[in-house]
Amino acid sequence: MVHHQNKAIREGDNPDLTAERVTGTFDTHSMAAQIYNSEAHARRRREITEIIAKRPELHDTKPFPFMTREEKILESSRKLTLITKHMNEIIEPNNSNEMFHLNNEVLGIEGHPMALHGIMFIPALTAQASEEQQKKWLTRAINREIVGTYAQTELGHGTNLQNLETTATYDVATQEFVLHTPTITGLKWWPGNLGKSSNYAVVVALMFIKGKNYGPHTFMVPLRDEKTHQPLKGITIGDIGPKIAYNVTDNGFLGFDHYRIPRTNLLMRHTRVEPDGTYVKPPHAKINYSAMVHVRSHMITGQAIMLSYALTIATRYSSVRRQGQIDTTQPEVKVLEYQTQQHRLFPYIARAYAFVFAGAETVKLYERVLEEVATGNVSLMADLHALTSGLKSVVSHYTAQGIEQARMACGGHGYSQASYMSEIFGVAVGGCTYEGENMVMLLQLARYLVKSASLVKTGQSSKLGPLVAYLGAKSDSTSLIDRTPTTGFAEYVKTFQHIARRQTLKAADKFFGLMEKGEKRPIAWNKSSVELNRASRLHTRLYIVEAFVRRVEEVADPRLKEVLTDLLHLHVNYELLDMSTYALEDGFVSSSQLDYVRDQLYFYLAKIRPNAVSLVDSWEFSDQELRSVLGRRDGHVYENLFAWAKASPLNKTDVLPSVDKYLKPLMESARASKL
Numbered sequence: 001m002v003h004h005q006n007k008a009i010r011e012g013d014n015p016d017l018t019a020e021r022v023t024g025t026f027d028t029h030s031m032a033a034q035i036y037n038s039e040a041h042a043r044r045r046r047e048i049t050e051i052i053a054k055r056p057e058l059h060d061t062k063p064f065p066f067m068t069r070e071e072k073i074l075e076s077s078r079k080l081t082l083i084t085k086h087m088n089e090i091i092e093p094n095n096s097n098e099m100f101h102l103n104n105e106v107l108g109i110e111g112h113p114m115a116l117h118g119i120m121f122i123p124a125l126t127a128q129a130s131e132e133q134q135k136k137w138l139t140r141a142i143n144r145e146i147v148g149t150y151a152q153t154e155l156g157h158g159t160n161l162q163n164l165e166t167t168a169t170y171d172v173a174t175q176e177f178v179l180h181t182p183t184i185t186g187l188k189w190w191p192g193n194l195g196k197s198s199n200y201a202v203v204v205a206l207m208f209i210k211g212k213n214y215g216p217h218t219f220m221v222p223l224r225d226e227k228t229h230q231p232l233k234g235i236t237i238g239d240i241g242p243k244i245a246y247n248v249t250d251n252g253f254l255g256f257d258h259y260r261i262p263r264t265n266l267l268m269r270h271t272r273v274e275p276d277g278t279y280v281k282p283p284h285a286k287i288n289y290s291a292m293v294h295v296r297s298h299m300i301t302g303q304a305i306m307l308s309y310a311l312t313i314a315t316r317y318s319s320v321r322r323q324g325q326i327d328t329t330q331p332e333v334k335v336l337e338y339q340t341q342q343h344r345l346f347p348y349i350a351r352a353y354a355f356v357f358a359g360a361e362t363v364k365l366y367e368r369v370l371e372e373v374a375t376g377n378v379s380l381m382a383d384l385h386a387l388t389s390g391l392k393s394v395v396s397h398y399t400a401q402g403i404e405q406a407r408m409a410c411g412g413h414g415y416s417q418a419s420y421m422s423e424i425f426g427v428a429v430g431g432c433t434y435e436g437e438n439m440v441m442l443l444q445l446a447r448y449l450v451k452s453a454s455l456v457k458t459g460q461s462s463k464l465g466p467l468v469a470y471l472g473a474k475s476d477s478t479s480l481i482d483r484t485p486t487t488g489f490a491e492y493v494k495t496f497q498h499i500a501r502r503q504t505l506k507a508a509d510k511f512f513g514l515m516e517k518g519e520k521r522p523i524a525w526n527k528s529s530v531e532l533n534r535a536s537r538l539h540t541r542l543y544i545v546e547a548f549v550r551r552v553e554e555v556a557d558p559r560l561k562e563v564l565t566d567l568l569h570l571h572v573n574y575e576l577l578d579m580s581t582y583a584l585e586d587g588f589v590s591s592s593q594l595d596y597v598r599d600q601l602y603f604y605l606a607k608i609r610p611n612a613v614s615l616v617d618s619w620e621f622s623d624q625e626l627r628s629v630l631g632r633r634d635g636h637v638y639e640n641l642f643a644w645a646k647a648s649p650l651n652k653t654d655v656l657p658s659v660d661k662y663l664k665p666l667m668e669s670a671r672a673s674k675l
């Protein structure tokens, strides 16, 4: 038996796809180890996939698009119960990476009844509950004796937390907080799994003590009776209805009617309220925003994975779809041969790799900050907040764009739910909104950049943190791309630094200039905000490029290094062309240099072509995880599209009741009136 570098090859596969895999120049298992950050985890992912493949009870009973929302929730609850019961046979206990993979395989991306329990409820209790509170609730939560969510957003306010309407008023006499929803707009609205699944929530409410507003605080709140699951007295609760996607999750509403909880249900790891109402301040004003930072830090990888789902589907399908000729004397070509198709897909393959590498760095920083904050050191919180705010915005934006490009690259079949593209898009694009609307989060990063720009302008560049140190550096007068015998990545990084620095300083000048002219700070901020967000995007895209460079530098295996270097070339050239207005504005890059960049881009599209399928195969998504007829590993698309269509509920009978009831009589009366 021949051992191929691409480990997805199997006998009986569509030969067009096998031919793609045979041309791969690197070992896809080794690339998976890069993507998933360790050989051990990549191997465990494969093992978990194999275990699941052998357990039919963990498979979907029918394709998701053929199920109603209620059926999906029932099916998801069935599988959730099974994986909870058999967890230790499938994954290592408490291994969150393995849990993430298990969930994606078995439950999928549409959510499940305990999605928010793991993503936010447990992280909130871990970071914000005191040891005593953790003893009471955390172990029960981890054991799934109780199910919880994170209830912050309201019907009227999601972004502006200072103006939430839910109040928690301290009653010194009873040592209780009274939770209350004063208006319709004060109803909690959106929290995942709040509607029907959770019996507890970490609730964010404005805390009032003796008439003073202490701002948003987090409280552990029982919502439903633990035995009957009926809502408790004083609680109004339900599902907010179907969404664009993610409909297995019961995003919910919640109202309180003078609902009392003990004082000790305020999460008190960093903040305290004494029995007499004395308030003890936390070491950092935003320390209780930690559950949001947790999700923002992890969602970079989640978004990269969803982008890669779509790219895997589109790249495999483009290798089996033949349409038209390039040379009219030759047979029809695979659509992947078209330069336009490559230009649509390959830069996004490069972005997906760039995002997953940036995501790994972000999680590392998050874990470090989590440990430091637990010991009272809050010095890196602002850096982490700035970084994750920028990354969640930029990555979710390009992920959604990339998925849509991948869908269009599949032509008509991309529009069928058999491709699963619409669900992948719908779930991923939610990331542009949840955990802070993207524009709002870019503006959070902009605050950090403006402060950094002030340091530069006042000659204090030595005080800049490592993520913004480049703002204080001097630029060359022009870019050296194509001006040195070998244009290396350093030239590109310097160019991106120049662009980000110039835009940051320009946006900050505009903001400070408006204030000097007498505008009040918030007005000046609003009038500069488009320019400020441009700076935030450029800064973040620079960070992503640098993370990619750092990773490629670390890779030892020469075959992997070569293909990752090709991807990085593609990435930097594509990015530079995409932001060329900024580079041309001050003549830092000339149009002849951009011609070089364009030529490089086309060169690397062609160079990557033989590795395209191997690059997507390296993510090692099983068919169960992808849930896409177009993206099947074996490439047998057409016969399975036909089988899928035949299984559609509409095809259960030859004549639909609606035809009997309406169309037949309509046609009959039309015919009769002609007589």
Ligand SMILES: CCCCCCCC/C=C\CCC/C=C/C(=O)SCCNC(=O)CCNC(=O)[C@H](O)C(C)(C)COP(=O)(O)OP(=O)(O)OC[C@H]1O[C@@H](n2cnc3c(N)ncnc32)[C@H](O)[C@@H]1OP(=O)(O)O
Residues within 6 Å of the ligand: 104, 109, 119, 150, 152, 153, 158, 159, 160, 161, 162, 192, 286, 289, 290, 292, 293, 295, 302, 303, 305, 306, 381, 382, 385, 427, 430, 433, 434, 435, 436, 437, 440, 444, 447, 448
């Ligand atoms: C295959 C993979 C499948 C994966 C599938 C995953 C699918 C998952 C799907 C769904 C899960 C969805 C879960 C979603 C949950 C949610 O959405 S929860 C709700 C999230 N809500 C938000 O994010 C609200 C956004 N708003 C805010 O965060 C804040 O309001 C704010 C905009 C940050 C402003 O806050 P605030 O009004 O309190 O701020 P100011 O008083 O103006 O102060 C600003 C200063 O505070 C600093 N700051 C803010 N936050 C932090 C922080 N976290 N850490 C450190 N510092 C912080 C900020 O930098 C300002 O500092 P400065 O004054 O020095 O400039």
Ligand SMILES: Cc1cc2nc3c(=O)[nH]c(=O)nc-3n(C[C@H](O)[C@H](O)[C@H](O)COP(=O)(O)OP(=O)(O)OC[C@H]3O[C@@H](n4cnc5c(N)ncnc54)[C@H](O)[C@@H]3O)c2cc1C
Residues within 6 Å of the ligand: 116, 150, 151, 152, 153, 156, 157, 158, 159, 160, 189, 190, 191, 192, 246, 251, 430, 433, 434, 435, 436, 437, 438, 439, 440, 443
């Ligand atoms: C799929 C999904 C899951 C969610 N899960 C949860 C959950 O589990 N728990 C929870 O509590 N919440 C959840 N949410 C809510 C989510 O966090 C909020 O919707 C989000 O933070 C955006 O807030 P908003 O809806 O108030 O948007 P808005 O703030 O109303 O945004 C509307 C527009 O106003 C702009 N805007 C608002 N403020 C500013 C500003 N200061 N400067 C400039 N522009 C501004 C925005 O950019 C946007 O264009 C979820 C939402 C979704 C879609």
